[in-house]
Amino acid sequence: MKKILIILLLSTVCMSCKEEKKTNGKLNIVTTTTMITDLVKNIGGDHINLQGLMGSGVDPHLYKASEGDVAKLSNADIIFYNGLHLEGKLVEVFEKMKNKKTIAISDALDKSTLIGSEYFASNYDPHIWFDINYWKQATEFVVKTLSEAIPEQKTTFETNGNVYIEKLNALKNKLEQTISSLPNEQRILVTAHDAFNYFGKAFDFEVVGLQGLSTATEAGVKDVQKLSAFIIENKVKAIFVESSVPKRTIEALQAAVKSKGHEVTIGGTLYSDALGDAGTIEGTYIGMFEYNVNTIVNALK
Known part of the structure; x- marks a missing residue:
């Protein structure tokens, strides 16, 4: 009985969300980690409906999807996640979501350049956001994905992407200067x-x-x-x-x-x-x- 009520609840939520999408004409985008949410927000701006699953202080390695998360994922047009087994317990949920467009940010990168590990399931270190050059590639990847999904906003997304990459370049220069003071x-x-x-x-x-x-x-x-x-x-x-x-x-x-x-x-x-x-x-x-x-x-x- 409880399972039936949950299914009915999720169906109601999804129907109302789909109706909202028709009203404002925006795609529903779901992101996993806070880093990815911030990145997609910088590119998509007000032209997408964006929902992040994880908040501050949340450990993605151990994260489990709640019933509310399942509703968000079910209604998503695009799901951006890190990949490389960072969101280990969410991968099973993604795999069951046929007909959904799940996009791994790590697919933007050349795997041969990643740090490997014989002890970790994916054989790659998943913490790719700590290389600013990788995050610039991720930015271009998100721009391309959103431009293909919403072609009428392609120019806006490309402009936003260029602006954000300039900010990342400035960040890298600033950090190098700060670190240079440390022997x-x-x-x-x-x-x-x-x-x-x-x-x-x-x-x-x-x-x-x-x-x-x-x-x-x-x-x-x-x-x-x-x-x-x-x-x-x-x-x-x-x-x-x-x-x-x-x-x-x-x-x-x-x-x-x-x-x-x-x-x-x-x-x-x-x-x-x-x-x-x-x-x-x-x-x-x-x-x-x-x-x-x-x-x-x-x-x-």
């Missing part, structure tokens, strides 16, 4: 999980995560002890919590270092798998990236 030997970034490898590759940081590429893997006592020894040996001044990962693992790491007669500070909270709160500077991709770099550099100096 190479101090560019060691220790975080809760391996979300920052593309950042490290792009900006010449050695990146070490306590957990693996996915937060679904747990850090053990041996991992903590091994990393604490690394911190002491390399005289790392600060380690970092992530907004979408419980801070207890980093606190345990700090305690392990202290038990060996050394001190390491927690340099702040970084945004890794999700942006900051909506309506804040950190709630945008550009604001998040600038905040992260300032936090890292200031703590490691």
Whole structure:
């Protein structure tokens, strides 16, 4: 009986949404992570109905679709997601959605250039947004996809895309200038999980995560002890919590270092798998990236 009521509810929701689409003449676009939502918003603007599934502080590795999400996905004309198994538990939902246009942002990239991993299901690091050049390619990919879906707005989408790419170029130049103030030997970034490898590759940081590429893997006592020894040996001044990962693992790491007669500070909270709160500077991709770099550099100096 409960299943029947849910089906009827979803049917009602979808019918009303479809009616709204006919009224305003806009396509319904659904996005998964906050980074993708921000990107598509910058390109589509007021010419699309945009709904993001995940909010600030949400871990996409462990995210499960709610009944409300199923309604949004069922009514979507286009679904943008990261791919590379980032949204592991949502992939099954996508696979069951025949006749829906699901677009993986990672399809914009040459897989041979991605960071591989023998321990992760996709064999690629999915945290591609931490390479600004990749995000520029993702921008062009979204422009192309939306232009094909709404050809009458192609010029608008292309203009928006060009403007956003200019902003990304300016961001990269600004971050390079900020990072240049940090000596190479101090560019060691220790975080809760391996979300920052593309950042490290792009900006010449050695990146070490306590957990693996996915937060679904747990850090053990041996991992903590091994990393604490690394911190002491390399005289790392600060380690970092992530907004979408419980801070207890980093606190345990700090305690392990202290038990060996050394001190390491927690340099702040970084945004890794999700942006900051909506309506804040950190709630945008550009604001998040600038905040992260300032936090890292200031703590490691």
